[in-house]
Amino acid sequence: MKVTVAGTGYVGLVTGVCLAEIGHHVICIDVDEAKIKMLQEAKSPIYEPGLEEMLSKNIKKGNIFFTTSPEYAYSNCEIIIIAVGTPEKPDGSANLTYIEAVSRKIAENIQQDSIVVIKSTVPVGTNDWINNLIQTNLQNRHFVEVVSNPEFLREGSAISDTFNGDRIVIGSSSKYSGDIVEAMYTSFNRPILRTNIRSSEMIKYASNAFLATKISFINEIANICEKLGANIEDVSTGIGLDKRIGKQFLQAGIGYGGSCFPKDTKALVQLAGNVEHEFELLESVIKVNNHQPLLLIQKAKEIVGQLEGKKVAVLGLAFKPNTDDIRESASVVIVNQLIENGAIVYVYDPIAISNVKKTIGESVKYCSTIDEAIGDAELTFIGTEWSEIKKYPVINYKRLMKTPMIFDGRNCYDLDEMKNHGLVYVSIGREAIL
Numbered sequence: 001m002k003v004t005v006a007g008t009g010y011v012g013l014v015t016g017v018c019l020a021e022i023g024h025h026v027i028c029i030d031v032d033e034a035k036i037k038m039l040q041e042a043k044s045p046i047y048e049p050g051l052e053e054m055l056s057k058n059i060k061k062g063n064i065f066f067t068t069s070p071e072y073a074y075s076n077c078e079i080i081i082i083a084v085g086t087p088e089k090p091d092g093s094a095n096l097t098y099i100e101a102v103s104r105k106i107a108e109n110i111q112q113d114s115i116v117v118i119k120s121t122v123p124v125g126t127n128d129w130i131n132n133l134i135q136t137n138l139q140n141r142h143f144v145e146v147v148s149n150p151e152f153l154r155e156g157s158a159i160s161d162t163f164n165g166d167r168i169v170i171g172s173s174s175k176y177s178g179d180i181v182e183a184m185y186t187s188f189n190r191p192i193l194r195t196n197i198r199s200s201e202m203i204k205y206a207s208n209a210f211l212a213t214k215i216s217f218i219n220e221i222a223n224i225c226e227k228l229g230a231n232i233e234d235v236s237t238g239i240g241l242d243k244r245i246g247k248q249f250l251q252a253g254i255g256y257g258g259s260c261f262p263k264d265t266k267a268l269v270q271l272a273g274n275v276e277h278e279f280e281l282l283e284s285v286i287k288v289n290n291h292q293p294l295l296l297i298q299k300a301k302e303i304v305g306q307l308e309g310k311k312v313a314v315l316g317l318a319f320k321p322n323t324d325d326i327r328e329s330a331s332v333v334i335v336n337q338l339i340e341n342g343a344i345v346y347v348y349d350p351i352a353i354s355n356v357k358k359t360i361g362e363s364v365k366y367c368s369t370i371d372e373a374i375g376d377a378e379l380t381f382i383g384t385e386w387s388e389i390k391k392y393p394v395i396n397y398k399r400l401m402k403t404p405m406i407f408d409g410r411n412c413y414d415l416d417e418m419k420n421h422g423l424v425y426v427s428i429g430r431e432a433i434l
C-alpha cells in the first residue's frame with residue numbers, strides 16, 4: 001500500500017519505518033528541513049534501539065522516502081497517517097495547532113481517494129473535527145474519511161512494541177475505512193480491536209491514565225511502607241502475583257515522566273472538566289507524581305541538613321532507561337531542586353547529556369563517566385535505572401565519594417547487599433540504611 005506519514009517524531013518515524021519493513025511504500029513528511037535531511041542520509045534524529053538499522057535497510061530497498069513537500073507527500077497515497085505532536089497548553093489541554101495545519105495541507109493536496117488516520121493523541125471528538133476540517137477545505141472531489149488509530153508504543157522498545165504490541169485499536173465511522181486501515185496492519189499479526197471513533201480516542205487516554213494511576217498508587221504504598229517498616233519490592237511482587245492486578249507498572253520510584261503520561265493525564269482531567277466532570281482520582285494521581293521526586297530531596301535534607309555548597313552527583317537523567325528523552329523527567333526535577341538548594345551538581349547519563357545541556361545549560365557540570373560524577377561528592381542521587389548504573393560496583397561509591405551517601409530514586413541495588421557496604425543508602429519504600 002502507499003502510505004504517507006506526517007510527522008517524524010517517535011511515533012511517526014517508528015511507524016513509517018516499521019510499515020516500510022513489512023513492504024509498504026512509505027513517504028514521511030515533516031516541516032523540519034534539518035530532520036528530513038538527516039533522515040534522507042539514514043541518520044535517526046532520535047535514539048531508539050534498532051531504528052537506524054531498519055531505517056537504512058529500507059532506504060536502500062527503496063521502501064521509504066523523506067520529504068518536506070506536501071504536494072509530493074499527499075498527492076499519491078491511499079493512507080495518510082497523522083503523527084504530529086499534540087503538546088500541552090498552559091491550562092493542561094492538548095494543543096491542536098500542528099494537527100490542524102497538517103489537516104489543511106492534506107485537504108489542499110489530496111489527488112485521490114484517501115483514508116486519513118489519526119495516530120496523534122487527541123481529545124475525544126477531535127477526529128470528527130478534523131474530518132469536518134478536511135471535508136470543508138478539500139480542493140478536489142475525492143472520498144476522504146478520518147479513522148482513529150491511537151499508538152501505544154513505548155520509547156526504548158518502540159520497534160518491538162510496533163511488531164508485538166498487545167493490540168491495534170481502529171476507530172472508524174464506516175466498515176469500509178476501518179477495513180482499509182486493518183489491511184495495512186495485517187502482516188503485523190497483532191490482535192485488532194474495532195470501535196467507533198470516540199471510543200478509540202478514549203482508549204488511548206484511559207490506558208495512559210490507568211498506567212499512571214498504577215504508578216502513583218505503588219509510589220504512595222511505597223511511601224507508607226517506609227513509615228511502617230514494610231518493603232515495597234516484596235509488596236509489589238505480592239500484589240502483582242494476583243493476575244487481576246498484574247505485575248507490570250508496579251515499580252516504585254521518583255515518579256513517571258516522558259512525553260505521554262504527564263501530558264495525557266492532564267489533558268484527560270481537562271477533557272472531563274469540559275463535560276463538567278471533576279476527575280478527582282486522576283487529579284490525585286498527578287499530585288502524587290509531582291510530589292514524588294521532591295520527597296527524595298526532603299529525605300536527603302533530613303539526613304545532611306542544608307545542601308548549599310555540597311557537591312552532589314546525579315546519575316541518570318533520562319525519564320527512563322534506553323532513551324535520551326528527558327521530557328518531564330523526574331530526575332531533571334531533582335537536578336533543578338538541587339540547583340535551587342545551592343548544591344554544586346555533577347550529572348552523568350549514558351546518552352541524554354546533550355538534551356540536558358539544551359535545557360539546563362551551564363548550571364551543572366557534565367561528566368562522561370560515573371566515576372567522574374561521584375568523585376569527591378558528598379551525596380549521589382540516582383534518577384534513572386540504566387543497566388550501567390545497576391551494574392556499577394557499589395564499592396566504588398565508598399572509594400570515590402567524599403562521604404558515601406546514596407539516594408536511590410529507582411531502587412537499583414539489593415537492600416541486603418547494601419547493608420554490607422557501610423554507606424548511607426536511602427531508596428524508595430524500603431528501610432533506610434543509615
Ligand code: UDX
Nearest residue numbers: 151152153154155249250251255256257258260319320
Ligand atoms: C507510555 C506508554 O507506556 C505507552 O503505551 C504510550 O504509547 C506512551 O506513554 P513511555 O512514555 O515510552 O510510554 O514510557 P513507559 O515505559 O510507559 O514509562 C513511563 C514512565 O513511567 C517512566 O518515567 C517510567 O520510569 C515510569 N514507570 C514505569 C515507573 O515509575 N514505574 C513503573 O512500574 C513503570
